[in-house]
Amino acid sequence: MEKLIITAAICGAEVTKEHNPAVPYTVEETAREAKSAYDAGASVIHLHVREDDGTPTQSKARFQECIEAILKLCPDAIVQPSTGGAVGMSDLERLQSTEVTPTPEFATLDCGTLNFGGDEIFVNSDNTIFNFAKIMKERGIKPELEVFDKGMIDIALKADRKGLLVHPLHFDFVLGVQMSATVRDLAFMAGSLPPGSTWTAAGIGRAQFDMAAAAIVMGGHVRVGFEDNLYLEKGVLARSNGELVEKAAKLARLLGREIADPNEARKILGMAPRR
Numbered sequence: 711m712e713k714l715i716i717t718a719a720i721c722g723a724e725v726t727k728e729h730n731p732a733v734p735y736t737v738e739e740t741a742r743e744a745k746s747a748y749d750a751g752a753s754v755i756h757l758h759v760r761e762d763d764g765t766p767t768q769s770k771a772r773f774q775e776c777i778e779a780i781l782k783l784c785p786d787a788i789v790q791p792s793t794g795g796a797v798g799m800s801d802l803e804r805l806q807s808t809e810v811t812p813t814p815e816f817a818t819l820d821c822g823t824l825n826f827g828g829d830e831i832f833v834n835s836d837n838t839i840f841n842f843a844k845i846m847k848e849r850g851i852k853p854e855l856e857v858f859d860k861g862m863i864d865i866a867l868k869a870d871r872k873g874l875l876v877h878p879l880h881f882d883f884v885l886g887v888q889m890s891a892t893v894r895d896l897a898f899m900a901g902s903l904p905p906g907s908t909w910t911a912a913g914i915g916r917a918q919f920d921m922a923a924a925a926i927v928m929g930g931h932v933r934v935g936f937e938d939n940l941y942l943e944k945g946v947l948a949r950s951n952g953e954l955v956e957k958a959a960k961l962a963r964l965l966g967r968e969i970a971d972p973n974e975a976r977k978i979l980g981m982a983p984r985r
């Protein structure tokens with residue numbers, strides 16, 4: 711089986727230090743968390759950034775600072791800025807994370823609108839999705855297609871039929887927000903992709919390691935990190951993103967799957983070697 715790509719979603723836009731004191735806000739904390747994940751085997755850092763007080767931001771300047779700080783500590787890591795940002799941000803605000811220098815090699819592309827808990831709705835109209843895809847294609851950024859249910863795979867494939875995506879496609883199944891997170895759900899999602907696609911499973915909350923274990927044996931890839939889950943095990947907060955990555959890497963080794971380094975990950979994802 712192909713080596714395993716581990717993505718660390720180190721921060722997110724929703725979790726706070728009240729949930730887990732290790733959630734990073736400052737540039738230094740963000741770089742520290744990325745480094746802990748990288749050292750434990752993460753080749754992709756999925757990145758949201760915060761102001762020093764924890765407020766989520768898509769500011770180009772803040773992304774620039776955080777990416778530079780991360781790459782100083784993890785020189786060959788694949789940094790994947792979020793274009794999802796936080797609920798309520800405008801499209802133009804969200805796209806700022808793709809405007810840093812040098813242009814990111816990878817970024818998320820959210821493929822549908824979803825209920826985000828309570829009254830929160832994360833809005834991604836077809837036109838937003840197609841426009842983000844077009845901009846990413848023009849800028850040479852590989853999109854990670856964020857899909858929170860099967861309908862979003864179909865929307866991504868609509869963008870593909872319009873010529874807005876470059877193959878091979880890579881999907882991230884975020885399971886446990888809008889769609890439940892069971893092995894049956896994961897198998898349905900993985901079985902719905904066009905041949906040649908790659909995929910990562912991101913289980914939310916206690917589903918993080920269930921989905922990781924299933925993805926490891928199914929030949930998918932794995933995302934862990936504070937954005938999706940704050941606990942190492944029931945009742946035990948993870949002290950760093952590195953601890954969550956370490957647990958995923960340990961599961962993979964137990965199951966006989968080797969871990970990809972960043973350059974191996976680029977190859978598996980069909981990306982150009984490090985710029």
Ligand code: KMH
Pocket residue numbers: 722723724792793794795796797818819820832856
């Ligand atoms: N914070 C969510 C509203 C992404 O990074 O592209 C959007 C999100 C997805 O986390």
Ligand code: ZN
Pocket residue numbers: 719722756758792794937
């Ligand atoms: Zn995210």
